[in-house]
Amino acid sequence: TQLLEQSPQFLSIQEGENLTVYCNSSSVFSSLQWYRQEPGEGPVLLVTVVTGGEVKKLKRLTFQFGDARKDSSLHITAAQPGDTGLYLCAVPYSGAGSYQLTFGKGTKLSVIP
Amino acid sequence: KAGVTQTPRYLIKTRGQQVTLSCSPISGHRSVSWYQQTPGQGLQFLFEYFSETQRNKGNFPGRFSGRQFSNSRSEMNVSTLELGDSALYLCASSTLTSAFSYNEQFFGPGTRLTVL
Numbered sequence: 001t002q003l004l005e006q007s008p009q010f011l012s013i014q015e016g017e018n019l020t021v022y023c024n025s026s027s028v029f030s031s032l033q034w035y036r037q038e039p040g041e042g043p044v045l046l047v048t049v050v051t052g053g054e055v056k057k058l059k060r061l062t063f064q065f066g067d068a069r070k071d072s073s074l075h076i077t078a079a080q081p082g083d084t085g086l087y088l089c090a091v092p093y094s095g096a097g098s099y100q101l102t103f104g105k106g107t108k109l110s111v112i113p
Numbered sequence: 114k115a116g117v118t119q120t121p122r123y124l125i126k127t128r129g130q131q132v133t134l135s136c137s138p139i140s141g142h143r144s145v146s147w148y149q150q151t152p153g154q155g156l157q158f159l160f161e162y163f164s165e166t167q168r169n170k171g172n173f174p175g176r177f178s179g180r181q182f183s184n185s186r187s188e189m190n191v192s193t194l195e196l197g198d199s200a201l202y203l204c205a206s207s208t209l210t211s212a213f214s215y216n217e218q219f220f221g222p223g224t225r226l227t228v229l
Contacts, residue, residue, distance in 0.1 A: 041222050042203050100169055101146075104155065105154075
């Protein structure tokens with residue numbers, strides 16, 4: 001069973017459209033992160049949300065952490081081709097002696113000019 | 114400050130061979146983690162090293178191993194390669210992690226391993 005479920009798995013939209021991707025779980029988390037990964041590169045951290053109901057904005061990207069801290073969403077306004085990439089949510093998960101990141105499988109976004 | 118570097122960037126091996134991948138963390142970072150990324154399973158945690166000690170290990174067979182050197186550079190080794198080991202192997206470094214606190218991990222570009 002996947003700890004983090006991301007939807008949709010694939011999304012192809014026209015430039016200028018709005019979109020929302022989701023990250024859901026049945027577990028409660030102390031924090032949740034969103035990453036973007038471009039082809040041939042490693043994931044790059046976009047934001048960390050820590051408080052239930054928290055909303056953070058990064059230019060045209062809006063991130064929300066659910067009130068119960070079990071889910072999160074990423075909304076992109078007026079998508080641009082530069083937004084193309086794999087969007088991953090992740091949670092720091094306490095293993096034996098250190099934290100590790102547990103990732104969802106991601107949403108692959110294509111923005112068509 | 115230079116980012117995380119991984120070498121080689123691309124590698125082609127055949128079944129049964131072994132492979133060693135290298136990771137140089139950001140200067141000053143002492144924690145190095147390794148992840149495997151495949152289309153089917155996504156990003157999965159392999160192991161984490163801090164001060165030359167493996168502190169945490171994911172659910173992978175013993176064919177996957179690693180080590181960390183005194184300068185924090187890390188290597189991972191996969192023996193007796195299988196077709197299913199074809200993946201992007203990512204290394205990430207951070208300043209310090211413990212069971213009680215989490216610090217941001219910075220990822221390298223990865224090594225693309227193809228097993229034929």
